[in-house]
Amino acid sequence: MTQMFIKKAFVPLLLTSALLTVTACTKEPVAAPKVPSTDTTAPTTGIKYTASFKDGKYDPPITLTTINQISASTTFKNGETMENNVHTKWAKERLGINLKYNWTAPAANKAFETRLRLALSANEDMPDVVAIAGNTALANDLIDSGKFMEVGKMWEQYASPLYKKAVNEDPSMWYPFMRKDGAYGIPIPEYSMNDDTVFYIREDWLEKLNIKAPTTIDEMEKVMDAFVNQDPDGNGKKDTYGMAAAFRDSLVSTQATAGWLFGAYGTMAEIWNEKPDGTLAYGSVQPGVKPALGKLRDWVDKGYIHKEAALMDETKAAALFTSGRAGIIAGPHWMTLFPLADLMKNVPGAKFKAYTLPKGPDGKQGRKGNLNFSGSVLINKNAKNPEAFFVYQNYLFENFAFPGKDSEFKYQFAEGYDYAIIDGKPTADTTKIPGGRVIPQKYTIAFEGARIPSTQMEAYANLAKGNGPTNQFEVRSSLIADAPRLQAATINLALKDISYREKYTAPPTKTMKSRWDNLKQQEKDTFAKIIYGEVPLDEFDNFVKTWESSGGNTITGEVNEWYQSVKKK
Template identity: 25%
Template sequence: MKTDSSKRAIALLCMVSLVAAMASACSGTEASHPPSNGQASAAPVTLSLIQPDGGRVWKDDNPVTKMIEKRTNVKLSVNMLPNNDFNSKYNALAASGEIPDMSRLGSFDYQKFVDQGLFLDVTPYLDQFAPNLKKNLKPELWELTKYNGKQYVIPYENAAGKEVPVIRKDWLDVLNMKMPTNLDEFEQIMKAFTYRDPDRNGKDDTYGIGTVNTYAESFMPIFGAFGISPGMFANSAPMNSYLKDNKIYPVAISSEYKAALSYIKNLWDAKVIDPEIFTIKSDQATQKAAQGRIGYFNAWWSFAPQTLGQQLKMKEIVPNADWEPVFPGIKGPEGKSGMLSFGNLGAVVAISSKTKNVEAILRFLDYLSTDEGWELSHYGIKGEHYSDMNSGRTPVGQKAFDEKWLDPLSQIVSRQELGEKVSASSKDPVQLENNRFIEKAAKYNLYKDVFYGMPLTDEQKSYGPDVAKYEEEMFIKFVTGKEPLSKWDEYVATWKRKGGEDLLNSKIKTYNTLKSGKVSPGI
């Protein structure tokens, strides 16, 4: 039998525990260290993750990811694939039906896999296991990524303007030329970059236009000057389109597209485009830019300041190199200019329907969405990799960043408002340099696909890859002269016959259903 004193001790202990629990529940703050299965001493749960590398590498002994694992009581098994190979390899993996616990996919790529039963509807679990995640991501993002009314993915917020055309400002200065503002000026500058020895090395070894990733990106601002953006080629879900006078027009067979092709072909004929642009691998193309062989490219905002400036240390190779955003843009014959809108969804994370670790996965993602988790996954360990977010990285942190292993998990959960807050108040010279490009990317006129975010149609799944492949093949043939633009009508007819027309009609049907509209095809 318990004594009176022991009973009072137990009662007092229970009361203290109750008060502590109530204080925690009423505080309204995020949980810094989300529990894992309610067992502080439980063995870590092994979770598998697949994602594009995003210019990063995975290190099993990374102290940052080790700390995240400790805070969330998990052990991560991560497969990071090169960006250019990710989709094809993931498609093969999905076809087998065996996917990791978590898949980080591009924007709406998940839609083609949902009907295969690969992904889990997380709706019933978010409130219980991921309250911070649910709260910290904007309601419109959750709504945008619903599929047939269910939530199969966790959205990753993106700034709609992400790419920046950049030019060698030091070459402009050497040649006594100004930043191009229209297509005529742009053409003259590209010729000067190619033929007037802008690096003053006495060699004929430079080109005006090059690439650092995919060739299609470098031509984006040119298409924008004609009022369109075809999006990225070789996409399994093509059909970037625009709405005009209650009709929808596919960009790839529009008159504006043809006019842009004609302009690009003239640049090709003038030999101001790197002749390897259609065949060179992205890492080789990046090295060529770092070596000072090209004077202009368009790519993700981070390529000039980070990939070339910080990681490849271009200034050590070419001391005078000065990449500057082409801003406010290159205007076309009707005064138009612009870039592709990537929309406000940058990626998603999907959870396997076969996973046995739903709670552990969501608690892990929930932690990454907290202020503490976001800061750790983006900047590393405070006091070791950075002193504070505004002052920038320590030498140790900068070395880790340059070696590309510091922040691979920063790609999993976004907190756009935190990133913007840090950027606005930063004192870090590196961040200030990044800001020059980030801010310009956000300020361009952006062309948004009228079908952005709409579910894939059966026709899109069936015909999309073939139509995209045909568009890419013919783009290269028209530009290089292997097919004359006089065959344009034949190209359009073939595009329709290969499934383009059926694809367009199916998407318009979906558009009218979801938006209660009455638009019709413009072809």
């Protein structure tokens, strides 16, 4: 089991290491980046177009080439594809931009990343625009290839006021993409706390077994034991699990995560944490990781967690819950709609509810939180119409991100796709939309249309109080904010102060470039062997010593040198 897990984790790391050796690193990370201006007090000035531009659109239309990674939640209807759909038609009709996809690939199994890295190593021509979800390492490899332009000056000239406002909520989102001579990636703003973890528990199982939801790790173990050994689904078989977990790609993933367990012991594995003294430390080598790994080891051994969790990605782990075989899953507030709503379709009478996170032995709670950006957009040096991306994204920010009452996006992206008008009222109920609900905003270049970090949770906070919508964004949010989501969002907001967010967001340090892949592989190997009982728990102590002497201490110094320089600004 463990060897299969290690092999799957090792292959992409080998590819990454190999490609880094052939990728030119011509632009060093800047110590204290001077981010592009996000001043919204003055309108954009000096607008120049590279083609005929009339009445808000290119006339005749221009072509903008790109590529796309297709996630599991990106679905289509009416025979449409990523290359030809309601969104591509909208871009051409509204903006005079003909979106041409050089290629697309699934996000799953790192297929998109592998395809892009191979294109980079083969020195293929890059498209006009490349959007990278997450994965700042991949974005930085593209930047270091020398194929993409500095975008800070274009940002100041072309970005619209609301676009700048969205990024200005957290200017540090620029840091991963800065070099000495400017910015080379445009951050993609994300909703604050969008991926932060809450607990979901089978409410009908709790009721059937007459037990309460856990508030501590000890209580949780008793609940999981009951879910495994007291036949909560009533089929007379021992075929249920306490918790669904996805270990294949990360122990602190977004869905089916174990991040909250590390948080209960005062750290967050796999990211850089800020210590009480204001310095940064890598979470995976902190003392709290050892007891957390010990718990995971016990839970796998006792059958509380499926023994194939090491082979499960988030989708497969969530399916364990939605098929009725697991009683607990940890993940974001939005899981209520997808995929957890499938539970009720698959298991008649089933129901779940969001709960707070269990506390550790010292009363601690913690969870991995998302940053206020979800990726980046790079613009090719040879793009014929480089400002076209801003024409496109400005429109989405000014009309989609926070719509007015007369906006074409006042309910969702497109009628008949993500909403329908029934008896004069909008609905996002998939059963009432002909052909079911799909989400066209996921077809957009930046994956989710346009987002202003603070808006979503503010909207849910108001709606959860039972107040009517106070603006059109809240009207739109109310279409998908059913009772389960608002209940989960309320839990999410109550936990706003316990999230660990990655504190090191700059490009790789000098030593990271040569040592980090090996250190990460040692981490994956050791943690997997501990969890599956191949080595004693005390092997963690040996791992920490090796990590520190194999470049970890040097990297920690480099990371803190950057962090202190940024904090002085």
